[in-house]
Amino acid sequence: MSPRRAARIGLYAFLASAALCFLLPLYVMLVTSFKPLDEIRLGNIFALPDAFTFDAWRAAWSTVCTGVSCEGVRDGFANSLKIAIPSTAFAIAFGAMNGYALAFWRARGANVLFALLMIGAFVPLQVMIYPLVRVTAMLHVFGTLSGIVLVHVIFSMPLMTLLFRNYYAALPVELFNAARVDGAGFLRTFAHVVLPMSPPIIVVAAIMQVTGVWNDYLLGLVFAGRDHLPMTVQLNNLVNTTMGTRLYNVDMAATLLTAFVPLVLYFGSGRWFVRGIAAGALKG
Amino acid sequence: MRAARLSLFGLALLAGAAAHAAPPRAEVMHWWTSGGESAAVRALADAYRAAGGVWVDTAVAGNEQARAVAISRVVGGQPPTAALFNTSKQFLDLIDQGLLGTVDAVALRDGWDRFLPEPILSTIRVRGHYYAAPVSIHMPTWIWYSKAAFSKAGVTKEPATIDELFAALDRLKAAGLIPLAHGGQPWQENILFRAMLANVGGRDLYLEVIRDRDPRAIQSDAFRKVLLTFKRLKSYVDVGAPGRNWNDATALLITGKAGVQIMGDWVKAEFAVARQLPDKDYGCIAGLSPQAPYIVQGDAFVFPKSENRDVVAAQQLLAHVVTAPAAQLAFSKQKGSIPIGAGFDPAMLDPCARKGLAIMADRSRVVGNDENYLIPDQNGALSDILTDYWNRNVPVETVQKNIGAALSR
Amino acid sequence: MRGMLNPRRARAYVALLPMAITACVIYFGTTLWSLRVSFSSSRTFPTDNFVGFAQYARLFTDDRWLLSLTNLAIYGTLVIVVCLVLGFLLAALIDAQTRGEGALRSVFLYPYAMSFVATGLVWQWLLNPTNGIQEGVRGLGFAGFQFDWIVDPDKVIYTVAIAAIWQSCGLVMVIMLAGLRGIDPDIWKAARIDGIPAWRVYVSIVRPMLAHSFATATILLLTAVVKLYDVVVAMTQGGPGTASEVPAKYIMDHLFGRANIALASAGSIVLLLTVGILLAPILYLRRHSARLAAR
Numbered sequence: 001m002s003p004r005r006a007a008r009i010g011l012y013a014f015l016a017s018a019a020l021c022f023l024l025p026l027y028v029m030l031v032t033s034f035k036p037l038d039e040i041r042l043g044n045i046f047a048l049p050d051a052f053t054f055d056a057w058r059a060a061w062s063t064v065c066t067g068v069s070c071e072g073v074r075d076g077f078a079n080s081l082k083i084a085i086p087s088t089a090f091a092i093a094f095g096a097m098n099g100y101a102l103a104f105w106r107a108r109g110a111n112v113l114f115a116l117l118m119i120g121a122f123v124p125l126q127v128m129i130y131p132l133v134r135v136t137a138m139l140h141v142f143g144t145l146s147g148i149v150l151v152h153v154i155f156s157m158p159l160m161t162l163l164f165r166n167y168y169a170a171l172p173v174e175l176f177n178a179a180r181v182d183g184a185g186f187l188r189t190f191a192h193v194v195l196p197m198s199p200p201i202i203v204v205a206a207i208m209q210v211t212g213v214w215n216d217y218l219l220g221l222v223f224a225g226r227d228h229l230p231m232t233v234q235l236n237n238l239v240n241t242t243m244g245t246r247l248y249n250v251d252m253a254a255t256l257l258t259a260f261v262p263l264v265l266y267f268g269s270g271r272w273f274v275r276g277i278a279a280g281a282l283k284g
Numbered sequence: 285m286r287a288a289r290l291s292l293f294g295l296a297l298l299a300g301a302a303a304h305a306a307p308p309r310a311e312v313m314h315w316w317t318s319g320g321e322s323a324a325v326r327a328l329a330d331a332y333r334a335a336g337g338v339w340v341d342t343a344v345a346g347n348e349q350a351r352a353v354a355i356s357r358v359v360g361g362q363p364p365t366a367a368l369f370n371t372s373k374q375f376l377d378l379i380d381q382g383l384l385g386t387v388d389a390v391a392l393r394d395g396w397d398r399f400l401p402e403p404i405l406s407t408i409r410v411r412g413h414y415y416a417a418p419v420s421i422h423m424p425t426w427i428w429y430s431k432a433a434f435s436k437a438g439v440t441k442e443p444a445t446i447d448e449l450f451a452a453l454d455r456l457k458a459a460g461l462i463p464l465a466h467g468g469q470p471w472q473e474n475i476l477f478r479a480m481l482a483n484v485g486g487r488d489l490y491l492e493v494i495r496d497r498d499p500r501a502i503q504s505d506a507f508r509k510v511l512l513t514f515k516r517l518k519s520y521v522d523v524g525a526p527g528r529n530w531n532d533a534t535a536l537l538i539t540g541k542a543g544v545q546i547m548g549d550w551v552k553a554e555f556a557v558a559r560q561l562p563d564k565d566y567g568c569i570a571g572l573s574p575q576a577p578y579i580v581q582g583d584a585f586v587f588p589k590s591e592n593r594d595v596v597a598a599q600q601l602l603a604h605v606v607t608a609p610a611a612q613l614a615f616s617k618q619k620g621s622i623p624i625g626a627g628f629d630p631a632m633l634d635p636c637a638r639k640g641l642a643i644m645a646d647r648s649r650v651v652g653n654d655e656n657y658l659i660p661d662q663n664g665a666l667s668d669i670l671t672d673y674w675n676r677n678v679p680v681e682t683v684q685k686n687i688g689a690a691l692s693r
Numbered sequence: 694m695r696g697m698l699n700p701r702r703a704r705a706y707v708a709l710l711p712m713a714i715t716a717c718v719i720y721f722g723t724t725l726w727s728l729r730v731s732f733s734s735s736r737t738f739p740t741d742n743f744v745g746f747a748q749y750a751r752l753f754t755d756d757r758w759l760l761s762l763t764n765l766a767i768y769g770t771l772v773i774v775v776c777l778v779l780g781f782l783l784a785a786l787i788d789a790q791t792r793g794e795g796a797l798r799s800v801f802l803y804p805y806a807m808s809f810v811a812t813g814l815v816w817q818w819l820l821n822p823t824n825g826i827q828e829g830v831r832g833l834g835f836a837g838f839q840f841d842w843i844v845d846p847d848k849v850i851y852t853v854a855i856a857a858i859w860q861s862c863g864l865v866m867v868i869m870l871a872g873l874r875g876i877d878p879d880i881w882k883a884a885r886i887d888g889i890p891a892w893r894v895y896v897s898i899v900r901p902m903l904a905h906s907f908a909t910a911t912i913l914l915l916t917a918v919v920k921l922y923d924v925v926v927a928m929t930q931g932g933p934g935t936a937s938e939v940p941a942k943y944i945m946d947h948l949f950g951r952a953n954i955a956l957a958s959a960g961s962i963v964l965l966l967t968v969g970i971l972l973a974p975i976l977y978l979r980r981h982s983a984r985l986a987a988r
Contacts, residue, residue, distance in 0.1 A: 007891075011790070014782075015787075015797065018779075018801070019797070019801070022800055022803075022804065022863075023800060024819065025812055025815045025819065026803065028815050029811070029812070029815055032815075042539070043535075043823075045819070045825065064319075065317075065319055068322065068329045068341035068343070069343075070322070097708050098708075101705045101708050101709050110709060113712060113713050114712075116721050117720060118912070119721070119724060120715075120723075122920070122964070122965055123720070123724065123727075123965065124941045126944075126945055126948055127948065128719075129352075129356060130359065131719075131722070131723045131726050132723075133356050133360040134359065134360075135718075136360065137359070142360040142362060143357075143360065143362045154719055157712060159912075159913060161712065162909060163868075166908055167906075167909070170872065170902070170906070185704065186702075186704035186705055187704065200870075200871035200874050200875065201871050204864075204868055207805075207864070211805055215808045218349075221344060221349075221353050222353055222356045222360075226342055235808060236346075236808075236810060237317035237343050237344065238317065238345075239811050239814075240317070246318065247318075247319065251814070252811060252815075255807060255808055255810070259806040259808065262806035263799070263803055263806050266798065266799050267795060267799050349949070351949070352948075352949040377738055377952065378737070468844075468933055469932065470930070470931075470932070470934075523823070523844060524823035524824070525844075526843065526849075526933035527817055527843065527844075527932055659736075660950060660951045661951045661953045664946065664947075664950060671932070671934045672934050672935055675935075675936070676934060
């Protein structure tokens with residue numbers, strides 16, 4: 001067997017075993033979600049369901065009770081979208097703009113500001129809730145959709161900026177200089193040169209931001225106001241009861257349902273991981 | 285007679301509300317999100333609707349979480365009409381900041397002083413004013429046992445003293461079953477501790493340690509004995525206990541794999557879901573001696589202060605409705621708690637609740653939960669020491685010293 | 694030349710204004726506020742009751758806090774190192790082959806999408822000695838197999854690391870993948886013509902070009918590690934006892950449950966300082982080497 005062939009087989013073997021390890025929890029989640037509660041109580045987590053049933057999924061989507069309302073996680077879905085879409089769009093816009101300004105334009109004091117911003121990335125967000133409540137209340141956006149979007153943008157700024165700044169810093173600077181020599185200004189260069197080279201990092205940023213916003217519930221609870229509660233609030237109500245009984249099968253089904261949107265994004269984002277974007281731009 | 289008086293009062297409130305031409309609207313924030321708890325809350329919501337109000341539900345899972353969100357909303361200027369807290373010192377800070385409204389009128393008219401147990405009353409009535417409406421009364425240290433497991437181990441008599449309990453546990457161990465079903469989480473270990481303090485230490489020691497935080501009591505031999513008994517329970521717990529949820533421990537009783545669980549009366553809902561009945565499939569022991577203290581813990585709605593007359597009217601109506609006998613009966617049946625009030629027909633309650641109610645009639649036996657007497661910080665520090673002692677080999681004298689330090693803060 | 698650039702640079706300043714406001718008012722301002730609260734005896738609400746360094750003294754005589762810092766060092770190192778290595782490896786392997794990329798990417802990335810409240814429970818089940826992997830492998834015939842780390846106070850922190858790695862690896866992988874895709878494909882062709890083996894290309898040529906992706910991934914992992922909370926709460930609740938306590942959980946418990954925001958603020962300031970102390974030499978070295986390279 002040629003070393004090339006052996007290497008290939010080794011590569012596939014490694015990928016396969018890694019994939020199996022990663023998939024194990026998903027297997028347990030799926031299997032649990034299709035079992036009735038009596039079977040789960042027996043405690044055999046790897047066993048395939050004896051009495052296969054979709055009840056847990058139906059319940060999770062539309063009938064399980066969280067408090068007085070018994071409508072499952074369905075209700076919050078629209079709210080989650082209303083929060084996630086603007087939050088992601090603005091977060092990426094700000095991140096890209098900041099990253100671009102930091103990477104290419106040596107503005108004075110910008111690095112100090114960036115360092116201050118990065119401090120924020122290390123503070124647990126719960127610590128910042130009280131001050132943010134006061135600030136948003138002062139701005140009269142506490143408990144509104146704008147308020148929760150603003151809060152999400154604020155919390156995402158450090159990492160979004162970092163993401164774009166480091167990506168742009170790795171791009172060949174000749175492109176940028178060429179544009180400047182051609183007379184393009186700040187925004188022109190951004191729109192015509194830098195942005196077209198950004199799809200891979202925009203995808204990563206979108207993955208991070210959508211996942212973060214979609215799975216967030218604490219910020220949604222505090223800042224979104226009762227009319228805009230995201231579906232994660234219902235999910236959390238399902239899974240996290242203090243002293244009530246837990247319906248494990250419904251918990252698993254609800255978690256998988258909630259993860260559906262980010263997962264679709266991951267799967268569909270493939271075509272944006274295009275090879276050689278920067279290189280192509282150089283040649284062309 | 286009382287019912288007639290109550291409904292007259294309700295009508296009066298309603299008339300007052302009607303004069304403003306809008307039904308009283310109450311946004312109620314709470315953490316009752318599981319199936320049984322949701323059904324219980326719905327009973328309250330139905331009662332409120334029947335009294336003419338509009339119930340807007342905001343359920344937030346996790347009691348700490350729910351309280352944190354409620355406080356955030358109060359600070360942000362958009363408080364809910366009512367928020368659930370425990371009958372404890374949790375809302376003292378809110379009172380001190382002037383953020384809570386009172387329900388004195390309702391409390392005096394409905395005579396809360398007459399039928400509320402003293403520990404609950406003492407947390408609701410602060411400096412002469414009533415700041416919360418109690419909703420449920422639970423007992424956290426019931427001793428539950430699986431009849432199937434007992435018969436398999438040859439335990440014929442329900443343990444009535446601490447020695448008989450340990451004898452039963454030994455029997456269960458010998459029969460190859462898990463003697464004590466336990467979930468290794470700090471709050472559950474705390475329950476075991478409180479059960480031993482109540483049953484082995486007795487009422488006086490319990491109050492001296494938990495309520496008075498008396499250093500001499502904490503360093504005493506009697507308390508040392510309590511701690512040692514607490515640690516002794518660990519040898520009856522199986523190896524998979526750490527991190528286990530309380531209802532998974534109950535599941536061990538339900539499937540007959542374990543014999544005993546020391547837990548609050550909310551387990552009844554778990555047995556009910558598995559279609560098991562009290563006195564038939566499982567038994568409940570309130571205390572291991574005729575004088576054993578009966579610990580009460582409770583939940584209550586607090587009412588963020590408002591200048592708006594409609595909001596205040598809605599709050600008053602809510603306070604009145606949730607403490608009314610009919611709503612209480614419907615609620616406690618689903619919740620597993622003891623209904624608040626007096627003069628209930630025992631036949632309407634399950635056997636364990638009946639036992640509890642009978643014991644509560646003897647006021648000298650009723651004591652408050654740790655959160656009744658300790659501020660959250662002290663309670664948490666105590667919990668840390670206990671869970672550390674449970675899980676590691678710490679000399680009991682060190683534990684006593686640490687508890688003394690933690691409670692003297 | 695300078696004069697021509699100035700109006701454009703002004704636009705850069707304007708564009709950076711939102712970031713400036715956020716950084717100064719929100720992040721810096723909140724940190725200062727936390728500092729102020731940490732010097733007080735505030736309980737549920739901030740008060741002006743000044744107590745000096747009392748909260749910090751309490752922190753450093755609290756075994757639970759000290760243990761949480763130790764745990765942070767242990768699992769932090771594990772998670773960052775393993776995720777970087779594994780993430781890079783997976784990204785390189787996926788990049789090198791053309792089949793099933795979408796599926797493979799999703800397999801490693803899906804854990805990131807799952808809310809940890811439920812997946813933490815699954816990990817608890819998997820690692821439970823009576824019902825999980827230990828029991829499963831024993832059932833297959835390996836009678837002496839032991840994997841009960843989750844109930845062992847000395848080893849439980851490693852289980853937290855495993856779950857955290859499972860969740861974060863995929864994100865590191867896509868960051869590396871995005872970086873890899875930015876590399877000129879001609880490099881590969883040239884290497885093949887010159888007869889350089891693939892792994893050599895990766896190690897000597899590709900890896901340095903991915904320096905920025907590595908930097909991004911490292912900082913991302915560091916922030917995740919420092920703020921780690923959901924994983925611990927869902928899997929072990931900090932147990933057995935307090936063996937798997939982590940700083941974020943300590944802070945959170947005191948912020949809400951224990952109604953002691955002063956102590957919680959002191960904890961988060963200490964945490965920030967710890968991270969700062971760790972990062973400062975690295976940043977200094979980077980700027981120093983960049984300056985040297987520029988000369």
